[in-house]
Amino acid sequence: MRNLHFHTPLEYVKGIGPEKAALLKIHLGLKTCGDLLNYFPFRYVDKSRIYTINEINTASAEIQLKGKIISINEIVQNKKKRLTGIFEDSTGTLELVWFNVTNWLIKSIPLYEEIIIFGKINHFNNKFNMIHPEIEKINDPKINSTPLEPIYSNSEKIQKRGINQKFLRKIIHEILLSLENPIQENLSDEILSQNKLIPRAQAYKEIHFPTNYKILQLSEYRLKFEEMFFFQLGLGLEKKYRQSTTPGYLFRNIGNNFNNFFSHYLPFSLTNAQKKVIREIRKDLGRSVQMNRLLQGDVGSGKTVVALMSMLIAIDNGFQACMIAPTEILAIQHFNGIKELIGNMSLSINLLTGSTPTSERKNIHQNLQNGSLNILVGTHAVLEDNVVFKNLGLAIIDEQHRFGVKQRSKLWKKNTIPPHILVMTATPIPRTLAMSFYSDLDVSIIDELPKGRKEIKTYHRTDAQRLMVFQFIKDVINKGRQVYVVYPLIEESETLDYKDLMDGYESIVREFPMPDYQVSIVHGRMKPADKEYEMARFINKQTQIMVATTVIEVGVNIPNASLMIIESAEKFGLSQLHQLRGRVGRGSNQSYCILMTKTELSKEAQKRIQTMCKTNDGFKISEVDLEIRGPGNILGTQQSGMLDLKITNLVHDKAIVSLSKSAVDQLLFSDPKLQLEKNKSIKEFFLTHHLDKFHWAKIS
Ligand code: ADP
Ligand code: MG
Numbered sequence: 001m002r003n004l005h006f007h008t009p010l011e012y013v014k015g016i017g018p019e020k021a022a023l024l025k026i027h028l029g030l031k032t033c034g035d036l037l038n039y040f041p042f043r044y045v046d047k048s049r050i051y052t053i054n055e056i057n058t059a060s061a062e063i064q065l066k067g068k069i070i071s072i073n074e075i076v077q078n079k080k081k082r083l084t085g086i087f088e089d090s091t092g093t094l095e096l097v098w099f100n101v102t103n104w105l106i107k108s109i110p111l112y113e114e115i116i117i118f119g120k121i122n123h124f125n126n127k128f129n130m131i132h133p134e135i136e137k138i139n140d141p142k143i144n145s146t147p148l149e150p151i152y153s154n155s156e157k158i159q160k161r162g163i164n165q166k167f168l169r170k171i172i173h174e175i176l177l178s179l180e181n182p183i184q185e186n187l188s189d190e191i192l193s194q195n196k197l198i199p200r201a202q203a204y205k206e207i208h209f210p211t212n213y214k215i216l217q218l219s220e221y222r223l224k225f226e227e228m229f230f231f232q233l234g235l236g237l238e239k240k241y242r243q244s245t246t247p248g249y250l251f252r253n254i255g256n257n258f259n260n261f262f263s264h265y266l267p268f269s270l271t272n273a274q275k276k277v278i279r280e281i282r283k284d285l286g287r288s289v290q291m292n293r294l295l296q297g298d299v300g301s302g303k304t305v306v307a308l309m310s311m312l313i314a315i316d317n318g319f320q321a322c323m324i325a326p327t328e329i330l331a332i333q334h335f336n337g338i339k340e341l342i343g344n345m346s347l348s349i350n351l352l353t354g355s356t357p358t359s360e361r362k363n364i365h366q367n368l369q370n371g372s373l374n375i376l377v378g379t380h381a382v383l384e385d386n387v388v389f390k391n392l393g394l395a396i397i398d399e400q401h402r403f404g405v406k407q408r409s410k411l412w413k414k415n416t417i418p419p420h421i422l423v424m425t426a427t428p429i430p431r432t433l434a435m436s437f438y439s440d441l442d443v444s445i446i447d448e449l450p451k452g453r454k455e456i457k458t459y460h461r462t463d464a465q466r467l468m469v470f471q472f473i474k475d476v477i478n479k480g481r482q483v484y485v486v487y488p489l490i491e492e493s494e495t496l497d498y499k500d501l502m503d504g505y506e507s508i509v510r511e512f513p514m515p516d517y518q519v520s521i522v523h524g525r526m527k528p529a530d531k532e533y534e535m536a537r538f539i540n541k542q543t544q545i546m547v548a549t550t551v552i553e554v555g556v557n558i559p560n561a562s563l564m565i566i567e568s569a570e571k572f573g574l575s576q577l578h579q580l581r582g583r584v585g586r587g588s589n590q591s592y593c594i595l596m597t598k599t600e601l602s603k604e605a606q607k608r609i610q611t612m613c614k615t616n617d618g619f620k621i622s623e624v625d626l627e628i629r630g631p632g633n634i635l636g637t638q639q640s641g642m643l644d645l646k647i648t649n650l651v652h653d654k655a656i657v658s659l660s661k662s663a664v665d666q667l668l669f670s671d672p673k674l675q676l677e678k679n680k681s682i683k684e685f686f687l688t689h690h691l692d693k694f695h696w697a698k699i700s
Contacts, residue, residue, distance in 0.1 A: 002177075002178055002179065002180045003178065003180055004033050004175055004178045004179050004180060005033065005034075005179065005180060005181070006032060006033055006034030006037070006179075007032050007033070007034060008032060008033045009021065009031060009032055010024055010025075010030060010031060010032060010033065010035075010036060010171075013033060013171055013174060013175055013178070014174055014178070015170065015171055015174060016171055020161075020162065020163060020167075023158045023161060023163055024036075024158075024163065027155050027157065027158045027163075028153075028154070028155075028158070033175045033179075036171065036172055036175060037172065037175060037176070037204055037208075038646050039152060039168075039172075039646075040207055040208075040223070040646060040647050041150030041151055041152050041207070041208065042151060042152065042153050043151050044148040044149060044150055044151065044210065044216065045062055045118070045148070045149050045151060046147060046148060047064055047118065047147050047148070047149050048147030048148075049063075049064070050064045050065065050066050050116065051063040051064060051065055052065070052089055052090070052091040052092075053065060053067075053087075053088075053089050053091045053092035053093065053094050054091035054092050055091075056094070056121055056128050058121070059121050059122055059123035059128065060120055060121065060122070061120070061121050062118070062119065062120050062121075063118070063119075063121060064116055064117070064118045065087065065089060065094070065116070065117050065118075066089060066114070066115070066116050066138075067087055067088050067089030067090075067114070067115070067117075068087070068088055068089075068111075068112055068113060068114060068115065069085045069086065069087050069088075069096065069109060069110065069111055069112070069113075069115070070086050070087070070088050070093075070111070070112065071085065071086045071111075072084070072085045072106070072109060072111065073085070074101065074106075080099075081101040082097065082098065082099055082101065083097070083098040083099075083101045083105065083106065083109075084096065084097050084098075085097075085098075085109065087117060087130075087133075094128060094129065094130060095127060095128075095129040095130075096117070096129065096130050096131075096133055097129055097130070097131045097132075098131070098132055099131075099132075108135075109135070110135065110137065113137065114137075114138045115135055115136060115137055115138060116135075116136045116138065117130065117133040117134065117135055117136075118133060118134040118136070119131065119132065119133035119134060134165075147212075148210045148212070148213065148216060149165075149169075150165075150169065150207075150208055150209070150210075151165060152165060152168045154168070169208075169209075172208050173208075173209065176204070176205055176208070176209075182201050183200055183201035183204050184200065184201075184681070184685075185199060185200050185201075185681055186200060186226065186230075186681050186682060186684075186685035187200070187226065187229065187681065187682060188667075188678050188679050188681060188682055189678065190678060191229075191663050191667070191682075194663070195225060195659060195660075195663060197221070197222045197225055197226075198215075198218045198219065198222050199222075200222070200226070202219070203218070203219040203222040203223050204219075204223075206218070206219040207219040207220065207223060220647065221656065223647050224647050224648045224653055224656045225656055225659065225660050225663075226660075227645060227646060227647055227648050228645075228648050228653075228656060228657050228660040228661070229660040229663060229664060230685070230686060230689065230690055231645070232657075232660060232661050232664045233664050233667070233668075233682075233686060233690070234686075234690050236664050236665070236668050237668070240668065240672065242290075242292075243289050246289065246290045246418065247288060247289070247290065247417055248287070248288055248289045248290030248291060248417065248418070248420055249285075249288070249317070249319065249393050249417060249419070249420065250285075250286065250287070250288040250317075251285040251286055251313050251314060251316075251317040251319070251393070251420075252286060252317065253316055253317055254282070254313060254316060255313075255316030255317070256316060257312040257315050257316050257345065257347065258309060258312040258313055258316050260345065261308075261309065261312055261341075261342065261345065262309070265341065265342060265343055265345065266305070266341075267341070268450065270302075270305070271301075271302065271446070271448045271449070271450055271451070272448060273297075273301070273445070273446040273447050273448035274302055274305065274306055274446060274448075276444075277295060277297075277306055277444045277445070277446055278306055278309055278310070280293070280442075280444045281293060281295075281306070281310050281313075281422065281444070282313065284420065284442070285310075285313055285314075285394075285420055290417075290418050290419075290420060290421070291394075291420035291421060291422065291442075292420075292421050292423075292441050292442065293421070293422050293423070293441060293442045293443070293444055294423045294424075294425065294434065294441040294442065294443045294444070295307075295422055295423065295424045295425070295444050295445075295446070296424075296425055296428045296429070296434060296443065296444070296445045296446070297424070297426065297428070297445065297446030297447075298426065298428055298446070298447075298449065298582075298617070298618035298619070299426045299578065299579060299581075299582025299618065300449060300450075300453065300582055300585060300586055301446040301447075301448070301449055301450075302446065302449075302450055303398075303424045303426070303446065304334065304337055304338070304341075305341065306446070307323060307396045307398075307422065307424060308338055308341055308342070310394060310396065310422055311323070311375055311394055311396065313394075314393040314394040314420070315347065315374050315375070317393065318391070318393075319391050319392070319393025319394065319419075320368070320371065320373065320374060320375070320376070320389050320390060320391055320392050320393060321374065321375050321376075321392070321393060321394040321395070321396070322375065322376040322377070322378070322382055322389070322392060322394075322395050322396070323338075323375070323376075323377045323378075323395075323396040323397075323398065324377075324378060324379065324380070324382050324383070324395065324396070324397050324398065325377075325378075325379060325398045325399065326379070326380075326398065326399050327379065328353045328354065328355065328379055328528055328531075328532075329522075329531065329532070329535060329556065330398065330399075330556070331351065331353050331377055331378050331379045332351065332353075332532065332535075333556060333557060334377050334398065335349070335351040335377040337557065338375065338377065347374045347375065348367070348372060348373050348374050348375070349373075349374060349375040349376075349377065350364050350367070350373055350375070350376055350377070351376075351377050351378060352364055352376055352377070352378035352379075352381050352382055352387070353378055353379045353381050353528075354379060354380075354381050354528075355528045355529070356381070364376070365386065365387065365388070368387065368388060368389050368390065369388055369389070369390055370390060371390035371391065376389075383410045383411065388414075389414055389415070391415065392411075392414045392415055392419045393419055393420065394419055394420045394421075394422065395411045395414075395419045395420070395421050395422070396421075396422045396423075396424065397411075397421065397422070397423045397424065398424045399424065399425060399426065399427075423441065426579060426582065426618070427575045427579070427618075427622065428445070428618045428619045428622055429619075429622050429626070447619075452588060453585065454585065454588075454589075454590050454591065455585075455616050456564075456581055456584060456585040456591045456592065456593050456616055457590070457591070457592050457593070458581065458592070458593040458594075458595065458612050458613045458616075459592070459593070459594050459595070459613065460569075460594075460595050460597065460609050460610075460613055461594055461595070461596055461597075462596070462597060462598065462599050463596070463598065463599070464599075466596075469565065469594060469596070470511050472563070472592075472594070473512070473545070473563065473565070474512075476562060476563045476592070477512075477517065477544045477545070479589075480560075481560060481561065481562040481563065481589060482538065482541065482543075482544050482545070482546070482558065482560050482561040482562070482563075483544060483545045483546070483561065483562075483563040483564075483565065484545075484546045484548065484561055484563070484564045484565065484580075484583055484584070485504065485508060485545060485546070485547045485548070485565045485567065486547075486548055486549070486564065486565065486566050486567065486580055487500055487501040487504055487547070487548070487549055487567045487568065488500075488549070488567070488568050488571040488572055489501070489523070489524065489549040497549070498523070498525070500567070500568070501523060501547070501549060504547065504567060505519070505521050505547045508545060508547060512544075512545060517544055517545065518537070518542060518543040518544060518545075519543060519544070519545045519546075519547060520534045520535070520537050520538045520543040520545065520546045520547065520548075521534060521546075521547045521548065522534050522535060522546065522547075522548040522549070523548060523549040524549055534546075535556075538558065538561075539558055541560065546561070556583055557586055558583070558586070559586040559587030559588075560587055560589075561583060561584050561586070561591075562584050562585075562587065562589045562590065562591040562592065563584060563591065563592045563593075563594070564580060564581055564583055564584045564591075564592070564593045564594070565593075565594045565596060566580055566581075566593065566594070566595050566596060567596050568596065568597065568598075569595035569596055569597050569609060569612075570597045570598065570601050570602070570605040570608075570609065572608075573608070573625070573629075574608050574611060574612070574621055574622070574624060574625040574628070575621070575622060575625055577595070577608065577612050578612070578618055578621050580593075581593040581612070581616075582618075585616075593612070595609055595612060595613070597609065604628055607624070607628060608624075608628070611624045623651055626650070626651045627651050667679065667682070674686070
């Protein structure tokens, strides 16, 4: 009977019933027929070939064999039961193994009957075996005759209660046959033909029951494209809405300050990437629409000067600008760095942090309000309600990943018209992901380092090699360079970590004694003034070694430091390692990074360390990080729900993400309100499936 729809609850599907429907809901989150059709296989096994036992020569291959089980044995070992069987074909025998022995299991194993078994080959005690093989009787009716069999992700728990692979295949087959209406196309003919997409109905059938590998690929492509298309359509409409409703200050002029700085103060020539990004920002600022831009650039790519030049545009147009950093050390560095860059230009700039004395704070507040202060650099202190600007035109936020959307919105409230906002981050993520994730931001990328930078050479060493490492530190210091030694600080084991840090500090002071050597130490438990004092000693080259916790992770810029030693490097995440390494390699000297670890490493830790030794490219590193940890973990779980993708993998499917993005751009350019007849199917689908994420009323 053709009576099912996408929205039909699963219990109404023949063969499911209320009990199994409940299990599907609780364990797999599947409630309707549509949910199940959208529950795509996570892999396929090739059953086009039946192997023989004498062909088996490697473990972990998944193969099919045809033959008979000729004996079954129950074995009890360490109080645990195990079942073994001997499987035989015309070429030999293979051991089969089952754990979790139950009567039901024993009964279900056919003896002396011609069967096909399927499973993964293992190597154990110098023998091959197969654990928990799938068993199929030769005369079983096949659900489908495809050689590529879909495998759905599933839990052991419900497998035992009858929801196994075979069952899932059967009901999906049933649903596909029983849909009252054929699966409707939701893209326009134009988009289908331009992107060589197969029809939606065919893709759904083939993704579950592929005729062959070629069509399977086309189906995956079609469904991924569709998924990203509607996802990005939502973002695009949202952005259009924001741009049409959020007014922004118009910075019409490039004036004296910008030009003067560019011709007389800029100490180097800008890289092409810096120029490109400044142009993008200038364009945004000249449109009377609020800018919300994310500036991504690898560590050392020169974001600060881009920030400064943007602020100069604001000042040239009679506005104030501020720059906010996540930590006090960074704010101070930015403040000093910017002061140095602008030299004796007649600009007024001040620093505001948690430890700014009250008297000075009063002064700053006053000058902000009367407009005589041009640039305010600071920490979160700048966001406090009592910090009132006369006319804040541009706010720059450094290091996005420590700065929430909430805090950004605080900035919006500083004026009736929100200031333009530039968010800078040194944790580059692939462009496609950035565009998808920071949906409310436009993205600029500095994808080029200033000329003459040398690659930082990175090595992996263990404790056994510590003496050599000490010697290397000495060599570096003898050349007049400086060295960082960084210890992890993980909240859960804070006390232990501090002990490690202090032990490490002591052993370094012992190895590098005064008066020949001077060692600084900076960590989170020190008073801000003490930290600053120690930093200053290092910056002024009074000390040669800086022992620190990760407080120095981001932003610190000391070009003479050319060696970074990271202790217990296995405890750090990839992006953190990359940030830390980015503290060196800032001058013209060859710089080095040594990752110290214990000898035994987890697989993931190994991968992180290897990646660091192999590349300096922040974008590549973040891709590996994405692969290891997944987008949710990197970008924060809060918003990763937005990235609840069913089939697209943002790391591997970048090409599809950008193809669908172009299709969306083209569509919104030619038919911004989706009013044309040819786009009717798109609009209808969007309205029924994506309205929860977007309020259509906003734009129409
Ligand atoms: P990040 O992007 O990590 O914040 P910075 O803005 O701190 O990088 O710049 C890193 C270093 O590179 C600074 O010492 C800065 O003066 C220098 N720098 C920036 N742009 C250029 C350039 N175009 N040519 C040469 N050096 C540059
Ligand atoms: Mg920086």
